[in-house]
Amino acid sequence: MNTEENKTVNEEAVNQTEQNPVEETAPVAETNVVDEKDKEIADLKAKVAEGNDKFLRLYSEFDNFRKRTAKEKIELIQTGGEDIFKSILPILDDFERAIKSNAETNDIAAVNDGVNLIYNKLKSTLTQKGLEEMKSHGEVFNADIHEAITNIPAPTDELKGKVVEEMEKGYSLNGKIIRFAKVVIGQ
Numbered sequence: 001m002n003t004e005e006n007k008t009v010n011e012e013a014v015n016q017t018e019q020n021p022v023e024e025t026a027p028v029a030e031t032n033v034v035d036e037k038d039k040e041i042a043d044l045k046a047k048v049a050e051g052n053d054k055f056l057r058l059y060s061e062f063d064n065f066r067k068r069t070a071k072e073k074i075e076l077i078q079t080g081g082e083d084i085f086k087s088i089l090p091i092l093d094d095f096e097r098a099i100k101s102n103a104e105t106n107d108i109a110a111v112n113d114g115v116n117l118i119y120n121k122l123k124s125t126l127t128q129k130g131l132e133e134m135k136s137h138g139e140v141f142n143a144d145i146h147e148a149i150t151n152i153p154a155p156t157d158e159l160k161g162k163v164v165e166e167m168e169k170g171y172s173l174n175g176k177i178i179r180f181a182k183v184v185i186g187q
Helices: 003-019 021-079 082-104 108-128
Strands: 131-134 146-152 163-168 170-173 176-179 181-186
Touching (some): 082 108, 146 163
Antiparallel strands (some): 131 170
């Protein structure tokens, strides 16, 4: 090979390199696209993992809230009557003192006065806590608030269909009936 032939071969190689530059850069471009897709997949996996973590934390927080409120509800039910019992304890003490003094005295009038005082104290304490007596005697029978025990002939025409006698008083607590009045109805 002479120098002219070498020149020609070199020129052909240079021309071939200049004509096909895309072939050399194509693998680099494909690699960049693959790297971007891998990066995007990794980002999406990270977002999914973060979302799952947030979900689990939120679920755990809600579960703890549910358990805590259930526990508080049970405690409230167990100690809900504490206030009423605290207010009735002094009346219980009064009854104990009355029983003790009844054993030592023969004065029936004093015993009667003492029992009436304790009864009035109990009644006023319960009224302060929201307990109300339902008036029934002489009222028209209402199945929503009365429980009929029996029917008797009405002593007068005015008492037909009305409560003639109240066997047990009815009570409501803050507007809700807690015990129906047991009554006798006139026919």
